[in-house]
Amino acid sequence: MGTAISGSSRPTASRPGSRSRALGPGAANPVCVEGPMSRYNPAEIEPAWQKYWDEQGTFHVTEDPAKPKFYALCMFPYPSGSGLHVGHPESYTAIDIVARHKRMTGHAVLNPIGFDSFGLPAERAAQKENRHPATITRERIAYFREQLQKMGFSFNWEREVSTCEADYYHWTQWIFLKLHEQGLAYLAEVPVNWCPAQGTVLANEEVVDGRYVETGDPVERRNMKQWMLKITVYAQRLLDDLDGLDWPEGVLEMQRQWIGRSEGAQVRFEVEGKGAFEVYTTRPDTLFGATYCVLAPEHALVSTLTTAEQQAEVETYIAAAKNKSDMERQVAADKEKTGVFTGSYATNPVNGEQVPVWVADYVLITYGTGAIMAVPAHDERDHAFASKFGLEIRPVYDEGKGHDYQAAAWAGDGAAVNSGAFDGMAMAEFKAAIIDHLEEKGLGERKVNFKLRDWLFSRQRYWGEPFPIVHTEDGGIHPVPAEQLPVALPHVDAYKPTADGEPPLARATDWLHTTFEGQPALRETNTMPQWAGSCWYYLRYMDPHNTELPFGQEAVSFWNQVDLYIGGVEHAVLHLLYARFWHKVLYDCGLVPTKEPFQRLFNQGMILAYAYREQSGKYHHPDGVVRRKGDMSTITSAWNQQPVETDWYGADGTPVEEKLGKMGKSLNNSVDPLEIVAKYGADTLRIYEMFMGPLEQVKPWQTAGCEGVHRFLSRAWRLFIDEETGEPRPFGTTSKPVRKALHVAINEATEGIEALKFNTPISKMMEFVNACRGNTPAREEAEAFALILSPWAPHLAEELWKRWGHTTTLSYEPWPAFDASALVEDTITLVIQVMGKVRAKLEVPKDIGKDEALALAKADPTVAKWIDGKTIRKEIFVPGRLVNIVAT
RNA sequence: GCCCGGGUGGUGAAAUGGUAGACACGGGGGCCUUAAAAGCCUCUUCCCUACGGGGAGUGCCGGUUCGAAUCCGGCCCCGGGCUCCA
Known part of the structure; x- marks a missing residue:
């Protein structure tokens, strides 16, 4: 974080650790420049539509048996302290496009969002700031929510869940009781990374060379009583049921190898x-x-x-x-x-x-x-x-x-x-x-x-779900009765282990000492790992306010399973395997109707960003860095200690070298989506995220790329709205090239959404606007364009729709039908090759036959020159495309 | 080491057996303007050119084909993941 954001665009929610500075001269805000009163102004129209959708409940969805259902899901975020960066909205935008399209094809669409809010980073922050992790987490969620809402996603906000709240973890505990009841949870002595100096257990990645990476304290392996889940019982089924899934082959392969039969x-x-x-x-x-x-x-x-x-x-x-x-x-x-x-x-x-x-x-x-x-x-x-x-x-x-x-x-x-x-x-x-x-x-x-091992399911942490388990003095281990749930997280005086190495929950002595059927008992002081909440959140979304059950049968029989799940490939094994395991247990208990939770899975590629490092190792934020072509400096690379030539310079003139890397704090190259929203608008951000390249591909963020997208949206606006008056321009009449461009775009958008290819439809929509060349098309064409644009740029599309006199949202208008006849031309360009090289291009009737095409080709002077004096060995004719003459 | 991705202009990319570089970014030139911003027009893979064209080109080498970025074989490089799984 700490990226440059203009004062006026500062989000209202407080965000720890952020700073701001004025925009530089090169970063003029197109939204605020002087000019006609009614030019494209996302800063005005976007909040208005977000308010409308919210107030009208436009995206609220109910279990409507008259409609086919569609369940679109993105992997919910962990609310980190640094907020979302522009890498996160990639999958949310993709899911949102699909969700909006499905509404327009008559589906009841579930498109929920929530927060994976237990976990170690908040506990660390709590230790440092001496505040309750719940307070810290809720603040962070507020900023995340603001960021998400300002991007215009059509989430079912009324179904938002947060795994750290008692009304959610109540049911995580309930499901644990089911696992326990099925004999799938047990206690075992397991070796852990024990750090005596910290009095705590460390994760594998926190231990390097036998020492805690943060402090250098020695770490030893020590056996501790841990809760385990018998995922191995399900190994064969977890393997077999992969076969029916519409998942990327690479992910299926990784799961198979992990199970390792x-x-x-x-x-x-x-x-x-x-x-x-x-x-x-x-x-x-x-x-x-x-x-x-x-x-x-x-x-x-x-x-x-x-x-x-x-x-x-x-x-x-x-x-x-x-x-x-x-x-x-x-x-x-x-x-x-x-x-x-x-x-x-x-x-x-x-x-x-x-x-x-x-x-x-x-x-x-x-x-x-x-x-x-x-x-x-x-x-x-x-x-x-x-x-x-x-x-x-x-x-x-x-x-x-x-x-x-x-x-x-x-x-x-x-x-x-x-x-x-x-x-x-x-x-x-x-x-x-x-x-x-x-x-x-x-x-x-x-x-x-099987390679698969049982799942180590307990952590010696504060910020997680308490186990609904008590231990009696006779060594008995007893589940807390379901009607006594939730076992609420107690308050503790410090978020660290006790002096004798017990987990933090042992500090809550009043909570710790309880009774079980009249006998004195101690509560379990371990907590569940972060995976627990994310193992079933997609089920809670189906029925998030149920106070009797984790989810009702009516809701789950309607929504059935997730139709499309989009998230990062880093979850290819663990999250997906654990969630599949819990789902199968719930299936065996008769609580869910399907064997698998996620029918179709898609992994978005990570968005990288250029990072700029001077030889001392200091990173400069990309905003201040400029390239001075021809002005080369030689510096010692901080990456490999080799001399390197560079023409990139930091804001203070220091030469820096450029490298592509993950967006984040450590490379000082994060970009806050709200910064882009303030400068260009949410619609531009959404389209740029999709326009960068195929969804599955790893690709570098370049803020300058937003320019072209913003120009496209401004041009579309000007095409339909008179910038002086703000009135819609009078509609024109249809023309062959405009109609063709429109239907090319309709086709590309329709097929692209199905295939999750969101970049090329944007090109085709740009071509449509370019084809109009400032002449307003016919009403029917204009409206069809707004409708196909709406999944990508919903605010602009809604605004046009309204100004054309419609009084309701376009979110439920029928998706425009593709007319293949609009693409048909009378003539085609026939490519003439000699020996596979293009020598001429002829404009010919579209249904020209082979003989006629060859005659025309040979009559062409350039072609004649290339075959002169040679023997024709072969003549290839591809109808509607090309002629290839093989002559030696 | 193994597994999974990926190498196409100055940049992001398009084309998945048939015109390589669509659509954009950046850059050059022009129009408009007192000026700037915005907008519009135009050029922009590289090399040669007598300006008609010609040659080369999708990481490298080879193959299949009338025709390959695309299919096949071998190699190099980059990114991500990993539990030595007997």
Whole structure:
């Protein structure tokens, strides 16, 4: 934030940390310049229409069985302290265009908005400012709401939800009780990142090199009692039901990989006199090549298997692994594998060989059985490990090309060798045969495994939903009865853990101590993660004021499921997977009619912005930066310390280099949408957001690009409104080129909205205005134009509609019909190619035949020159398009 | 390393087997104006030109085709994500 905004455009809501300065000379406000009284003035018409829509309840929607329904949803925002930047309205604008179009095609449209308002940043702000996070959050929401309302989105504001309010989290808790009732919630000891100095648990991204990134305090892994949700029970269904969804292929693929189904076998390895462990493998066909085994450091059998001589080394290794985060373990092991020998040997069940058992952190306790059989000849990771520690590498497949197994692993198919009775088999046959063999002998069994793990569902934080759970002294864990909900967040004296490391809620001693069926009891002091509220908000929107249930059956049977969901690809896995999981649980409880929550999903591309950095590392806001062409300076790049030439200069004349990056505080390149609204109007902002390029594409914001869009809207205004009087210009008569341009635009808009391509329709609407060349078209054409423009630029369209004498909103007018006959011309431009190169263009009747076209082509002097003296080998004729003469 | 996106003028882009650069931004020239702003007209991929044209060109190399930005194979670069999943 901290972007330049003119004083007059200051939003009324207070916004912490903001500043303002006067607009520079180059940033004249076209809205305020002198001129005719009735020029296009969004500052006047936009608030008026926003007021009208609000007062008239234009977009209020009810469950009307006479209409088909459409549920359009954008991912709701987290109300951060810095407000929305111009990247956010991209998906809201796209959804709004679809919603407005669907109303015009007779649908009952649900297009709600709300706020994902629990979460860590507000808690941090509360600690710093010593204010209640609810107060801070509500202030932030007020500014977000103002920003959204000034962009003219047709949201169902009467359905707004905020996940941190008791009337919402009441029902989040209610759904948790359902999960608990279904046996899907349980307590488990789970390792967390514990920071003793802060007395708190940290998220993975807050820990780097074993230290808290903010303070540098050391972090250790510590087991804590945590609530878990059994999402793994749903793994197969979460995988199977992806098939019917209209989602981007990339997102489906990421979900499939995250769920990570694999088929293989679980095999038992005996250690003489010390017991046995099981390994999971997808390659039971390589069992004869298993030359050692590896246990995860956390595996229960490690201490039993460690011999006296190896004990010191193993213990040191385990201690080191324990304090590394999963991420660190991965990064370190990518560079070089580590591990230690336990001193014990296990029996390979298929050939009776004794193989050494090692401990290494490249084996994860959380996957499979936490133990593996290692086949270095056929697995890269095992190969790297075996090479480092001098373990045997024994191939069990001959791939037929003399592969050097000592140099590298090879995981492909071939003919089995060194595998006793199985020699000669190919992979598929071998797999089936050896699993049968293992099952017959009782050495193992067929097994399906998933990468997906149960969901760690508790946080040691204040600003989240309290669990509706009490603990009695006898160790009993009891759900709070549904009629006693909500369990309200208590007030606490500080938003940090207690002195003995209990979560912040433990500070509320009056709240903490309660009774359960007459016995003294303590309330659960963990809170739910931020995902909880966003797992079901799309259902609450269907029936947001229900005080008896999270949502009523009547509402949910009408709205059914979300028809179109637009949001960032960063939520491709977790949010979407968690919401799908809860939805399936609710489905199993008979509370929702569909197996899946979101039928169609679309990811908008991130909007980037140029950032300008001087060699000291300081960022200059793009507003003050200018390019002085030809005036090059050489500076040391703050990005890579290399000398770099630049002709960009900050407002103070300092040379700066340009780089594209995420819009945000850290690069000092955010742009507040209200700044653009003040300068150009909401309609310009909306259209520019869409005009920048395809919705799914990552693209850079350039405020200057708004100029062209604003000019287009001004030109459209002038086309229909007399700028001196403000009266509508008299309508003209229709003409062929204008009618054609209109129907091209109607077609492009109609198809574009369906395909979520919102950029090219704008070009076609610009072409329509250009085609009119200042001559007002016929009334029918003008009105059709306003109607197709209205999803993109609703304020301008409404204003024109009103000035043409209509007395109600155009939001429910029928969408204009496309007439293909308007596009038909009598003649076409026929392209004449010789050897694939364009040599001439001829104006010919549209239905010209091949013979006639070729005759005309050959008669053209330029064409004649190119085929003169050559033999014609082939003649291509594409009706209505081109002729290609192949001559050599 | 693996997975997912993406490379087209000075810039954002359009064209998904048939005229590469629509529509805009920026820039040049002109009109209007006492002047400026706004507006309007016009040029604007690069190179050559005897001004008629000609040649090259969609990250690089190759292929298929009468014809490729578009389809196929190989490579390079950029952005995002990642749980060594046995």
